[in-house]
Amino acid sequence: MTSLDPTQATSLNPGATKSLIAIGLAGLTLLLYQQVQSYNFVNFDDYEYILDNPYVRHGLSMDGLLWAFTHSYSFNWHPLTWISHMVDCELFGLNPGAHHMTNLLIHAANTLLLFHVLHRMTKALWRSALVAALFSIHPLHVESVAWISERKDVLSAFFFLLTFLAYFRYGRKKTAGSYLPVLLFFALGLMSKPMIVTTPFVLLLIDFWPLKRDSEPAVKLILEKIPLLLLSAGSCMVTYLIHSSAGSISTMPLSIRIENGLVSYVSYLWKTFWPIDLFCFYPHPLAGLGYNAVGAGLFLLVITSAVLIFARRLPYLPTGWLWFLGMLVPVSGIVQAGGHSMADRYTYLPLIGIFVLLCWGFTDLLDRVPLRARWRALLAIFLMLPLPAITYKQIGYWRDSVTLFQREIELTGQKHIGYTHLGSSYDLMGKRDLAIANLTEALRIMPDYEEAHYCYANVLMGKGDFVGAEKEFSRVLSRNPKHYKAWNNLGLVLVKLGREKEALSSFISAHRIKPDPMTEKNIQRLLNALKKSEGIR
Template sequence: MTSSPIHSRNGTALAAAVLLVLVTAGTYLNSLPNKFINYDDPIYVFSNPHVTGGFTWDNIRWAFTSLDHFWHPVTWLSIMLDWQLFGAQPWGHHLVSVLLHTASALMLFEFLRRTTGAVWRSFFAAAFFGVHPLHVESVVWAAERKDVLSGFFFMLTLIAYARFARGFRVQGSGSEGPGAMDEGRELSQTGRGGWTGPTRGVIWYLSSLLFFALGLMSKSMVVTVPVILLLLDFWPLKRVQSPSTYAKASADKKSKVQSAEPTAPEREFRVQSSKFKVQGSSSSPDPRPSTLGPRRSSWSVVGGLFLEKIPFFVLSALMSGLTIVAQNQTGALQTAARLPMVYRVENAVLSYAEYLWQTVWPTRLAVFYSYPKFFPVWLVLGLTVAGCAFTAAVLWWARRRPWLAVGWGWYLITLLPVIGIVQVGSQAHADRYTYLPLIGIFIAVVWEVAELGFQGSGFRVQNLRGVRAEESGSDTPTLRRSHALTLLGVAALCCYIWLTWCQVGYWRDSEKLFGHALQVQPNNEVAHVNMGTALETKAQSLAQASARARDPQERKALSDQAAQLENQAAQHFQDAVQAQPSFAVAHCDLAAAYLRRHRTEPAIYHAQKALDLNYTGAHRILGAAYGEAGNLEKAIYHLRLAVQLAHTTEQLAEAHHNLGYALWQKGLTNEAKAEFQEEKRLQTGPRDH
C-alpha cells in the first residue's frame, strides 16, 4: 500500500523538525558546564536580592515597577523561576535558555513551512538560526535571558498572526470599500466544527497581540514587530492582492474544495488538485497570483493592512518611550556631547556591514567591541552607496523575488533599535543584537540559493501557496546543481556547528571569556575591567585559603599567588583607564585596587573621577577611602548613598559593613550595630559562583 504525497510530505516535515531540534539542542550542550560570569550576571541573577528572594509579592511587584536599565518584567519573572527551580546552579539556567532557543528555532521552521510549503528551505533557514555562532552570546549568557525569551514570544507572535492571516485578506477596493477584511480559506467553511471563521480570526489576532506584548515585556528590541508583520503580508502570506486577482483565486479554491473531499491533513498542503499536477515551463503563463496586484490598488491595500496593525504600533510606541525613560534615568543613554550624531551614523553604517561579514565569517567574536578611534570616510561612503544600491535592487526584484525584499527589509528594520543612532551603552556593536535580525538574511539567502538551484528545470510542481514544492529529475544539470547547493548548505551548517561549539567553550568562566576578548581586541576596556575583576575574585579565594592553611610554606605560597593576581588585576584596571579615560567603572575598580593597598590618595582621586562620570557605584569605594583616610563625615555621607544605590547583594553587604565601622569610629554605637546586623542578614545568601 503506497502512501499519498501529502502523508509523505508530512512525514518529511516531521523528520526535518526532529533533526532541527537535535542539531540545535546538541550544539549547545557544551554550555551546561559553564559558570556564571562577572559581567551583568551578578546584577541579573546571583547577586540580585529580588531574584534570589524567590517568588514573593514584593519581588513580583518589583519586577513590574523596576526601571533599572530596562522595563522587562517577564524576563525578571523567568530568572526568578530559574532560581526557584535550580538555585545557584548555573547549568539549570543555561538549560532553560537552550530549550527556549531550540523552541524558537522549531517555531521558525514551522512558521516558514506553513506559510511557504517549502520544507527543506524552511529547515535550512531555521537551522542557520539555531546554530550560528553569532547567537552564542544570546543563548549562553545568563543575563541575556531577555534575548531568547523575547525571541520565543516573537515566534509565537508570527505563528498566531499567520493563523489569523489564513482566514482574512485585505482587499484594495471592492463592495465593502478599501481595506475591508474578507473572510478567506477558513477551516469552518469545509465543515469542520468549532468557532466560526470571524471568531477564530479574532482569537488568533488577539493571541498574536498578547504574545507581542509578552515579547515587549521580555526585551524592548521587538518593537519593530508591526513593520515585520507588514513585510510578511507581502511575502510569504501574500495578503496584498487586487480584488480581481483575489476573487479569481478564491473562486478556484472554492471549486477545488467542492470537487474533492480531502482528509484533514490534506487541507494543510494542497497541490493544485487532489494529486500533483506537472506543468511544462513552456505552456501557459505562471498561474501564481500576482504578489502586489495592479498598481492602482496597492496603496489602499497597504493602508488596510496598516490599520490592522495599529494596536501593535501603539504597544511599540509605549514601550519605546518607557525604554528611553528607563535608560535616561540610569544614565545609560549617551549624550550628543559624549558621542556626536555623525559618529553614531558612521558606526551604524559600519555595524550593518560588520554584522553581514560576521554572518559569513563568524570568527574572532568577542563579548564586547570597543568603539574605534576613527572611521575611514572612504569606507563609510562606499558602504553607504553599496547598501543603497543593493536596497534599490531588491526593491526592483520584489515582484519576482519577494524573499529578497522581505529578508533584507527584516534585517535592516529589526536592527534599527540597537544600531546606535540612539546609543545605549558604550559598545560599537554586539553579537546579541543579531539574534532576530539575521533571520531575514537566512531566509533571503536560503530561498535565493534554492531558486538558483532550480533554474533551468523543464518541469515544476507548485503547492497551494505558489511555491515550488518539488522538482522533476529530467534536467540532469539542474539536478546536479541543486544537489551541489544542498551539500554546500550542509557543509556550511557543519562549519557553523563547530564554530558555535568552540565559541560556547569561551564562556566557560569569566577569566577564559575575557582573556579571549583581549586576544580579539587588546585595547578592550570592558574586557580589561572584567578580567581584572575575575583575577581579584581568584586572589580573594587564595587569600582565604591561605588564612585557613596550617602549613607555613603552603600559607606563604598561597599568599604570594594572591598578591601576584592582585597586581595583575590592578594592571588590567590601569590598562582599561588608559584605553578609555572616560570609562567610569574602570576608574572605580582602579580606586578599589589602590584602596586594598591602603593608598588612599589615588583611591580617592579615581573614585571621585568615576563619580564625576555619573557612576553611582563609586560612592561605596569613595566612602571607604575617606573612612581609611580619617574623614568620617564624608565617609558616612558617601556610604549612606552607597547603601541606597547598591545593585548587588555583595555591594550592599559591603556598604553596610563599612558604614557600620565608620559609625562605630564616630561613637554612634547603636547605629553601627544595626548596620552590622543588616550585613550579617545579607551574608546568609549565596555569594560566590
C-alpha cells in the same frame, strides 16, 4: 515540493518528514551547545543581573515579582526576563550550568518555532528547515545563547515567534478574538527585551510575502497594526526615559552615530558570511569613519535598490532584506547607549531575514541546475558544514570570565578595555595581585580610563587600603558624577573610615541616579546604625 526535498523518491509522508526534521534540529542544537552545562557565570552582567541582585538571587517571591514590574534595573525594564531568572534561582539555586541550560532549551524551542512558523506560512518544508538550521548553528548567535544575561534575547525571540504564529492564524480568521493572542505575545516579548519594537514593521513585510496580503487595501493592513505600534511606542518611551535618567544616552554628534550605524550594518553582513574573530565587546570608535561610512552607505543603497527592482519577481528578497535592516534599527546606534559599536547578540532575530533571503535564493538558483534533489541537499549541507565547528569553538570562549576576556584582549584594538575586564574578574576571584597587574596595564595604555580607575579602587577596597580606594573613587566621580556604583562603593569605604554621615550622602547619591536593591539595603543599614548610635549617646 521543493528542489531540495531528498524524500521525493521515498514513501515518507509530509507529517513524518516534518517530525524527523524537528527532531534533527533539536538534537543538533542541544548537541552543539551541551558544553555550556559545565560553564560558569561571567563577569559581564551576570553578577549584576543575578549574583548581586537579591530579588533574583532569592528566587520567586511576591516582593521580587512586584520589584520586577515596578522598577528598572541595570538600565532595563524587562520584568519577564527577571522572573525567568528568579525561576531558575528558585529551582536550581546559583548553579550556573542549570541557568545556561535554560538559555539553551529556549534557543532550541526558538529553532523549532521558527521552522514551524516558516513552514506554516510558506508550505516550503526544506527551505524552512534550512533557515531554522542556520538560526540554530550560526556563530553570531553564540553570545545570545551561551551568555546567561542574554536570557532576554532568547526569551523575547520566543514571544516574537509566537506573535508571528498568532498573526498567521489571525490572517486566516480576521476576528477580534484571533487578534488578542497577537497583542498578548507581542506585549510579553516587549517585557522580555524591547529590541522587538519593530515587529509591526516586520508584520507588514510578511503581509507582502509570504502571506500575500498585498491585494488587500494598504490602509487596512496599516490600521490593524495600530495597537501593536502603540505598544512599541510605549516600550520605546520607557526605555528612553530609563537610559536618559541614568545618563547613559550618548551625546556624541549624530553624524558619528549614523556613520557607525552604516558601518555596523556591513560588518554584520560580513560576519554572517565570515564569522571569524568574534568577541564580546566591540568598542565604539568615538569618531567619524569617513570613507568607510560612505562606502557602507553606498553598498547598502545598491543592495536595497536591487532588492526593490526584483521585488515582484522574487518577493522573498524585500521581505528578507528589509527584515534585516528594520530589526537592527533600534540597536543601530542612532540613539547610542553604552560604549559598544555593535554586538553579536543584536543579530539573533535580524539574521532570520538574511537566512530567508539566502535559502530561498539558493533553492531558486538550484532549480536552474540539472541536479537531483539528494545532491542538492548534500550541497546545502556541505556549504553549512564549517558553521558547527566554528560555533563549537566560539561557545568555548564563554566558559568563564578569564577565557572570555583573554579572547577580548587578543582581538580588540582598544586593549585597555579588555585588561580592565580581566582585572575586574581576577578581583572577583580574589586574585588581587593579578587584578592589579591587569588594571595597571590598562591604565598604562589609557591613563584616564574611568572604568579602570573604578575597578582599581575596588581592588584597593578589597585589600583594605580604604584611603587609596577613597582617592580613586573620588577621581572617578570628579569625571563622571553619575557613576552610581562609584557612589555606592565610596559610601562603603567611608563607613570603614568612620565617616558615616558622608557615607549616607554617598549611598543616597547612588540611589538617586539608579534605584538599586543593594544601595537601598546600604542606606537602611546605615540609618539604623546612626539611630542606634544617636540613641546610645
